[in-house]
């Protein structure tokens with residue numbers, strides 16, 4: 001549970017100060033678990049992502065920031081082949097997962113999505129019970145035998161910081177939860193798949209400040225065990241939670257680096273203007 | 281103008297007046313519809329009620345009004361509708377799932393879509409001719425209840441497909457994405473999330489379609505459903521008659537008593553319809569509570 005007094009949560013500066021930036025400062029960047037090579041993505045003829053090459057360091061949090069429409073979500077969806085459900089999408093370049101091209105002929109997209117989890121901007125729990133929401137993914141993928149599902153569900157809800165709030169109502173509909181709880185349920189659902197990587201597309205943008213805070217706390221707890229890529233519009237959030245930051249503009253990746261560097265000593269003028277709020 | 285002062289709104293009185301009179305007009309039209317239906321029901325009830333008893337339901341048709349009943353027609357209709365549902369619901373829902381969830385956009389899909397939409401508007405007698413040519417004669421099913429059910433299925437398939445597609449479309453895209461992002465295949469997503477979400481809408485469409493089938497007379501006459509049947513179908517290959525045919529026959533007779541019998545038949549037909557609707561509402565209710 002959250003030890004901090006309720007009133008403090010509304011003030012972002014205080015919250016930021018209270019979270020010790022125990023980041024991996026000045027470390028050598030861990031080997032990337034995921035990497036794009038000259039990745040271009042087109043909607044019809046419109047090139048939404050232009051020759052992006054970026055690493056996603058293992059067991060770190062990488063934030064993707066940039067003005068609206070610059071291609072962040074498109075890039076994120078390329079990491080688990082979710083772009084394939086959009087009509088008229090084509091791509092060039094590669095996405096390497098542990099050195100293997102995710103878009104290779106021998107790769108099954110269903111398997112990719114089973115291994116690389118995703119949390120969406122708007123909480124989208126299934127209209128089923130809380131238990132089933134979490135258990136469904138592992139169940140259909142045969143990750144654990146049926147009798148071990150309850151244990152897995154408890155563990156996942158615990159990791160997502162939701163167990164205490166829902167342990168007496170696992171049979172109730174996932175839709176009966178509040179927005180913030182629903183989003184944590186969706187995170188638990190992704191965690192239950194025991195993925196190595198979790199992709200999050202503005203996971204807190206539809207939430208109130210208190211719920212946002214809880215999600216950020218959660219990211220802190222998850223970062224030691226998972227690789228997380230998070231798209232966010234919230235500069236403070238990117239600065240607070242991420243180890244590495246990628247800045248995109250008009251489909252191009254302008255800058256990638258350690259978060260503190262990107263925010264305090266950006267190499268590009270454009271990045272500086274954006275992170276200091278001069279445009280965007 | 282000083283702050284806080286009311287500003288006049290032009291034409292306000294006129295717009296209120298317009299609103300009031302339109303409201304009265306719409307109210308009157310609504311009531312007109314309800315009244316016409318009520319009068320119809322009342323006349324039929326008055327005419328048919330005296331004939332309605334257990335004997336009426338359990339007797340075969342007869343030349344003597346006092347002994348005539350609708351046993352064979354009621355059984356025939358139940359057989360017909362049951363078989364029609366068994367055939368048309370799986371086929372219709374499968375087609376809708378294919379079109380919405382699996383097929384790719386293209387000329388073929390557009391062609392299929394346009395055809396389905398057009399088929400929904402084809403007069404039922406045409407389906408009767410088709411059924412006669414294909415089922416009764418073509419594959420030699422004869423004038424069986426199965427041939428009737430296949431013909432009725434053709435007739436209502438477009439309606440079921442269109443309704444099921446709308447219901448499937450109404451399932452939010454975010455649910456599909458959530459399922460797919462967990463490593464579900466298309467089919468598992470459809471099976472566990474899309475179909476349950478679409479079920480209430482599909483049920484409504486199915487019931488509407490079956491309600492239409494239950495009252496259809498023309499295609500049955502076309503395929504030669506029998507008019508005097510003194511037995512109950514015991515299998516899909518048996519001959520049959522149906523309520524609308526029986527009613528039609530009775531109304532065609534000169535004797536007043538047979539008109540009363542027809543009214544009784546109509547009441548039974550309406551009762552069957554009502555039961556089907558109630559069943560649909562119950563199913564819908566159950567599924568909506570579960571979420």
Ligand SMILES: Nc1ncnc2c1ncn2[C@@H]1O[C@H](COP(=O)(O)OP(=O)(O)OP(=O)(O)O)[C@@H](O)[C@H]1O
Nearest residue numbers: 043046048066067068069070071072073074075086
């Ligand atoms: N389904 C789509 N079909 C066609 N074009 C699209 C589609 N989705 C996005 N685009 C286009 O691709 C570009 C990048 O979109 P994307 O959603 O990736 O931006 P974003 O950085 O996530 O923006 P935001 O911050 O507003 O979410 C935009 O120009 C957008 O118009």
Ligand SMILES: [Mg+2]
Nearest residue numbers: 072073074201
């Ligand atoms: Mg986006």
